[in-house]
Ligand SMILES: Nc1ncnc2c1ncn2[C@@H]1O[C@H](COP(=O)(O)OP(=O)(O)OP(=O)(O)O)[C@@H](O)[C@H]1O
């Protein structure tokens with residue numbers, strides 16, 4: 001059984017207008033995406049701002065309601081169950097957010113921030129709770145005194161570790177990480193990413209890793225989905241995506257990555273020119289008349305591209 005299988009998921013936001021606040025149109029934030037996650041892997045979701053990455057993640061943990069489609073998690077369709085029944089899965093599926101400044105309540109001590117999910121699900125004694133909190137705070141590499149402090153007393157990287165500790169308290173299986181390092185310094189980014197990889201091994205976690213940063217995605221992900229306007233235009237492992245991108249949108253993303261290696265710089269400039277020409281002359285062949293992406297089709301065992 002596939003661990004998580006998303007099938008033709010659509011999430012529309014109603015836009016209301018006029019005197020009666022009627023629904024005048026829908027923002028098609030997610031417009032029919034399908035992908036699978038295997039246990040223990042990291043799947044990266046990449047695409048420009050507003051393409052529907054966060055909406056996808058939020059829908060998987062039940063913060064948004066699916067308009068249609070299926071979210072099969074260990075054989076159960078989460079898109080069709082009642083909100084109350086969803087509670088049981090809240091433990092197993094956790095989210096880490098982009099901004100460690102605003103996602104932690106500034107008025108609460110770290111102890112209370114980390115213990116909150118535990119309090120929602122279990123009736124633990126103060127001693128049991130303390131034990132669990134100490135355990136996760138050590139796992140994320142903060143010292144045990146930290147739990148009596150407030151979020152503002154930590155650096156950005158430390159705050160993100162607190163957010164991760166909070167997500168770990170309930171022994172989750174799937175973590176949706178929505179731009180978890182985008183608000184951090186480059187040097188701190190690497191630390192947090194490596195740390196996320198370590199705990200992934202230790203707890204056998206599956207990640208849906210959302211980012212617009214192709215460098216971070218390459219370092220982190222086993223498989224990658226390229227999202228454009230609510231649809232997937234390409235999916236593959238990092239070799240497929242970085243060495244052999246086939247959809248014009250993916251090519252443009254890859255061409256835009258700065259080349260650090262001086263000896264490859266000229267090649268990159270040439271590639272950028274080719275992609276730009278292809279985009280100017282042939283971009284319409286990659287989209288339908290309504291400007292939508294085609295269905296993903298396999299071009300190899302691992303590589304799928306939305307081509308006519
Ligand atoms: N609550 C909402 N009501 C109406 N429209 C929304 C709402 N939330 C998001 N949208 C719209 O849905 C689309 C997808 O938004 P989403 O936040 O999923 O994008 P994203 O890929 O995460 O972008 P970013 O990289 O900027 O975080 C956008 O066009 C956005 O304006």
Ligand SMILES: [Mg+2]
Nearest residue numbers: 053054055178
């Ligand atoms: Mg987002």
